[in-house]
Amino acid sequence: MATLFAEHHLGLVRLALIMVGDRATAEDVVQEAFARTHAGRARLRDPSSALAYVRSAVLNGCRSVLRRRATVFRRAVPYEPPVWSAESAALLGEERREVLVALRGLPQRQREALTLRYYFDLTDQEVADAMGVSGSTARSTIARGLSALARALGEDA
Amino acid sequence: MNSPMEDRLRDALVSAGATVEPETLTPLRTPDRHRRFRVDLRLVAVAAAVAGVAMFLMLRPTHHDAPVLAAGMVPVNWSEGEPEISVFLCKPDSPFPACADDVRPDRGAIEQALRARPEVKSVVYEDQQVNYERFRQSQVGRDGKLLQAVTVDDMPDAFRLRMRQGTDWSAAMAAASELDGVSRVINQVCAAKRAELFEIIKEKIFGPDDEVCMTP
Numbered sequence: 001m002a003t004l005f006a007e008h009h010l011g012l013v014r015l016a017l018i019m020v021g022d023r024a025t026a027e028d029v030v031q032e033a034f035a036r037t038h039a040g041r042a043r044l045r046d047p048s049s050a051l052a053y054v055r056s057a058v059l060n061g062c063r064s065v066l067r068r069r070a071t072v073f074r075r076a077v078p079y080e081p082p083v084w085s086a087e088s089a090a091l092l093g094e095e096r097r098e099v100l101v102a103l104r105g106l107p108q109r110q111r112e113a114l115t116l117r118y119y120f121d122l123t124d125q126e127v128a129d130a131m132g133v134s135g136s137t138a139r140s141t142i143a144r145g146l147s148a149l150a151r152a153l154g155e156d157a
Numbered sequence: 158m159n160s161p162m163e164d165r166l167r168d169a170l171v172s173a174g175a176t177v178e179p180e181t182l183t184p185l186r187t188p189d190r191h192r193r194f195r196v197d198l199r200l201v202a203v204a205a206a207v208a209g210v211a212m213f214l215m216l217r218p219t220h221h222d223a224p225v226l227a228a229g230m231v232p233v234n235w236s237e238g239e240p241e242i243s244v245f246l247c248k249p250d251s252p253f254p255a256c257a258d259d260v261r262p263d264r265g266a267i268e269q270a271l272r273a274r275p276e277v278k279s280v281v282y283e284d285q286q287v288n289y290e291r292f293r294q295s296q297v298g299r300d301g302k303l304l305q306a307v308t309v310d311d312m313p314d315a316f317r318l319r320m321r322q323g324t325d326w327s328a329a330m331a332a333a334s335e336l337d338g339v340s341r342v343i344n345q346v347c348a349a350k351r352a353e354l355f356e357i358i359k360e361k362i363f364g365p366d367d368e369v370c371m372t373p
Contacts, residue, residue, distance in 0.1 A: 010177065013177050014173075014174035014177050017173065017174065017176070017177055018170060018173055018174065023176070023177055026177070027183055031183075083173045083176060084173075092169070092172050092173060092176075093172070095165070095169075096168060096169040096172050096173070097169075099165055099166055099168075099169035100169050100173055103166070103169070114166060115170060118163060118166045118167045118170055119167070119170035119171065119174060146160075146162060146163065146166070149162060149166060150160075150162040153162070153165075155161060155162050155165070
């Protein structure tokens with residue numbers, strides 16, 4: 001499990017970054033997921049499902065961060081501008097920032113599905129495994145997410 | 158094949174992801190047991206100084222991960238008449254370089270090779286339970302923190318060798334350390350001599366010296 005994290009650390013932080021927006025939180029989420037899955041490593045019977053398992057753990061961590069933020073009335077100012085902020089436009093370019101802002105506006109499940117598919121190039125089944133849903137649900141979530149994104153950006157899916 | 162929307166999304170995700178550069182990542186901290194272990198390292202050092210217990214600690218970078226701390230803990234109390242040389246065997250996930258590739262020690266073959274050495278008078282096998290017990294007894298009367306940190310699983314299996322006086326022990330040690338599945342060979346006599354202070358052990362065992370206390 002430790003090796004798995006070492007190999008995929010960067011990818012997992014990037015996944016978390018796209019979900020939660022800022023890097024410090026993203027790294028924390030991955031660290032926490034690592035600590036949790038490390039504790040439960042004895043329970044993991046099928047090594048081939050380990051990567052899906054750690055991806056789920058990271059996504060779950062992101063979900064709880066976002067939930068926590070949503071429930072805080074006025075959360076503390078993040079000490080790092082989120083990737084979709086105006087400040088990061090200089091780094092990414094306005095065009096890309098628009099996409100990230102639109103992505104952020106989607107329901108959480110759709111964001112996850114789109115990120116797993118279009119950033120990590122996962123198959124429907126791999127997306128499904130990471131999200132803990134069925135293959136067909138993953139497929140339809142990706143399709144719905146993509147058309148919602150296109151709608152938001154005034155493009156064709 | 159891909160729609161422009163898909164391409165745009167891909168491109169935006171890649172560039173957002175690229176803002177995290179691999180070199181700047183904070184390394185993952187090894188959690189739970191290992192973290193506890195790292196905290197206990199200072200306690201270990203203190204206990205070692207007080208109890209005359211030598212800890213053979215190794216830091217090994219595992220891939221890009223935080224270093225994993227591992228220990229083969231061996232009390233070096235030695236008194237006249239006890240076996241002089243200890244040959245420790247690899248165990249699963251052992252950090253010692255000699256145990257890379259998850260070498261499983263062939264106990265029979267190792268014992269045979271040890272008995273074949275002219276310097277060796279007798280060979281006794283002690284499993285990790287026995288070694289733990291020995292360690293536990295070395296901790297009687299201490300504050301117990303070391304005992305809490307160390308489990309039976311941290312202990313290696315070992316062969317204890319009684320040696321013939323006047324023979325070249327270092328040759329036997331070198332030969333033993335080259336056997337498959339042997340993690341480390343310790344001369345308990347010279348290690349015990351130097352176990353008065355942990356610092357001295359660190360300096361002498363790990364540093365260059367005439368008398369070989371430890372191989373490899």
